[in-house]
Amino acid sequence: MDKTATKEYETVIGLEVHLQLSTESKIFCSCANKFGEDPNSLTCPVCLGLPGSLPVLNKKALEYGIKAGLALNCSINPLIKFDRKNYYYPDLPKAYQISQYDMPVASNGFLMITDEDGKPKTIRILRAHLEEDAGKLIHESTCSLVDYNRTGTPLLEIVTEPDLSSPQEAYDYLQNLKLTLQYLNVSDCDMEKGSLRCDANISIREKGVIKLGTKTELKNMNSFKAVKTALEYEVSRHKKVILAGDRITQESRLWDESKQMSFSMRSKEEAHDYRYFPEPDLVPFVVSDERISEIKASIPELPFTKLERLIKEYKITEYDARIIIQDNAISDFFEECTLHYKDFKKICNWINGSLLQELNSRKTKLAQIDLGALEFTKLIQKIDDETLSNLAAKDVLTHMIDSGKSVDEIVKEKGLSQVSNDSELEKIVEEVIADNEKVANEIKEGKESAVGFLVGQAMKRTQGKANPKKVGEIIKNKLSKSQ
Amino acid sequence: MISKEDVLNIASLSRIHLQDNEIDQLTKNLEDILEYIAKLEKLDVSNVEPTSHVLPIENVYREDKVNSSLGQSAALKISTENQNGSFKVPKVIE
Structure with missing residues (x-):
């Protein structure tokens, strides 16, 4: 057997969750924040990125971001600002996304999970920042179609430290995160509708080694189970590559649910040169301690x-x-x-x-x-x-x-009520005895086991509404009395 | 120092195609601009608060109220091509 095959590896996972906030209107304009409407019907100059339009922050979106940050044990930054993340893609009409770079809403939090030995484990949350969602692309055979209704939907991106040690832990973290967020009523957390989306960074390293291995980023998982399966696939892929003496390429990979495999997105390196700079169209935001206390008090x-x-x-x-x-x-x-x-x-x-x-x-x-x-x-x-x-x-x-x-x-x-009324039941029992004289006589002679048969007849007659315990008592009573 | 590679990289990030003769010219222009701006680095700013915005204002919000949108047909008027209510673009798959 190959010597390397005996080496033990450990898995390191970090997750990025994008959460659509359930505000009434979009994050920087007054278009409705709604899913499933006619394409491009919920758009305006701001979310279409038309020249001369200006974004204004939705107060509720910031409040929801702070609320989620607090529930995830984060510190809320007293000074918050927005930045431009620049890249070209047809779902992003301004060619930049308004996001947050170095002064996000919340940072340094944690969420508890239960590890594989059943012990509580802390998963550190690096940051949670607000940004605008991009539009939705539909790929046809010869062209792509863009619907900008989703553009400007408020998103909260919640990023963990690489503290998760297995696909199962990643799954548990997502479950606990979703449950916590649902209690806050800041999002419907529906993965099918895309209101909760998850990307996963994963690397493996030899046990005992401190330096992190080269990571890959997994995208396009549309359920928590898919996140787990995709991570399991990727762990074994990393192992195979490393055991074969090759190196992992740092890249984004798309999960293909039908093939149960991940594929390289083959994106160019430059795609990650986002050239962040402060968003000049939005002023900074100062969150007072009073405001934080108020929001904290609203957390159930x-x-x-x-x-x-x-x-x-x-x-x-x-x-x-x-x-x-x-x-x-x-x-x-x-x-x-x-x-x-x-x-x-x-x-x-x-x-x-x-x-x-x-x-x-x-x-x-x-x-x-x-x-x-x-x-x-x-x-x-x-x-x-x-x-x-x-x-x-x-x-x-x-x-x-x-x-x-x-x-x-x-x-x-x-008429579902059980018939427990004595006189009513007596009448029924009398009818049953009259109809089943032979069995009644057997009971009189001491064959107790036949009582059940008569009870069954009484139940049948009342369509199951007679109280069987009482019927039994009345039958025994009657048949012993007349002895 | 701005290199030719820097200029080509910026051009590619900005989706601008440059002619050969423009590259040298732009390299020099950018170099001049950076040199000029570099004067700021000599200023003593140790007593100046860092700022991310030119205006001394903060907390400009809007309430979470829905207002009418442009609507589909008005939005699509600015498209060069459209199909099924959507903006039609060359096929892109990252």
């Missing part, structure tokens, strides 16, 4: 703090708590339920089971449906007091979400 309890608190406060399992914190609205809903109903485990079961199933099958979120915590706990109570069977309760939940009606209304309308 973040997911991982909430996770720990829920486990401690409600004595629910970590497994349950992890599911509940995946959506801020769900975790708020859970806590509201606990005000009305005290079996917290049961609330978890109903949220993480039937409710999430309902939401998933409708491809919707809790915030989008009309379901109150009080009604939801009333539904669970109806099972406790034997008004509803488990199965019937699930059915009621479906109708509650469909119609927005109350539990009581639906139970009444659908």
Whole structure:
């Protein structure tokens, strides 16, 4: 075996995430910041880069940038400025992108992940800066088509230090980052719509070596899973190249999802000569401590703090708590339920089971449906007091979400209520006994096992609405009494 | 010192094609400009705050309010060619 093959390598990964901020208007002009409209319908002289037009910063975009920076434990820079990043590409009408170079909104933060041994690991965040998104290019066979609607969408670029040691860690970082950002309501974080995009820098080095290996930059991954797969591919590609005695070329590579391979973009070196200089059309921005405190106060309890608190406060399992914190609205809903109903485990079961199933099958979120915590706990109570069977309760939940009606209304309308009323049940049992005289006689003679058959007949007769426990009791009662 | 290579690099970054006789001329022009500007380096600025903007103003914002856009047809009027509501450009794939 080749001697080099026994060498151990370690992986070094850094991620750049571009997050589209969900402001109403674009970052430097008043065009709507909206996805899926007719091409070029949301454009103006500013975002088309027409001569003489001037950008003005959207106050909300800066606020969102600061908010995200704070949630990622960054320091907010007291003086913020914008710079021009120069390059030619048809999706960039000004031939420069307004970005931030040396005075970004936020720097030196961190986000926690769990490493492969299950221990907490700190991933340092180098910086988060604001910039404008470019337009969207569609490549046809003989030409390219440009839609400038996306031009000027506010972006926050969040850059980590090279602290991630495996594709799995990169995946976990992205999950945790997305969850944290979702709690802030600054972006819809939808990778499919491109509102969250991720580029990855990766290199490998021999274990024990301090100097970083030559890195490549991976682009064009359209899901977190694709980021992980692309990184796994790239790690093994680097190893193969190095073990063959060759050198890695520093370059950008495109991930091809259908081929499951990365390909060199073969871009010229000069493409990276961005010649940054201060943007003369925008004045600097000073963020006061008061403003920072105000924004800090608007940040809700973040997911991982909430996770720990829920486990401690409600004595629910970590497994349950992890599911509940995946959506801020769900975790708020859970806590509201606990005000009305005290079996917290049961609330978890109903949220993480039937409710999430309902939401998933409708491809919707809790915030989008009309379901109150009080009604939801009333539904669970109806099972406790034997008004509803488990199965019937699930059915009621479906109708509650469909119609927005109350539990009581639906139970009444659908006649789903379990029949527990003694006189009603007695009448049914009498009918069943009359129809099954032979079995009834067997029971009278002591064949207890036949009771179940009669209970089954009573259930059939009531379409499952009879309370089976009570029916059994009445049958036994009647057949022993008449002895 | 500005070299011929610097000039060619800047020209290529700026998508400008230069004739041979222009290259020498521009090298000299750029050299003169830099020499002239270099006088500033002699100034003592140790007591001057670094600044990124000529105007002593800061925090000029707009509120996050949507205003009407040009619309598709007006936007496309400035295009040399268009197709399906989009600006049509020579095929580019980086």
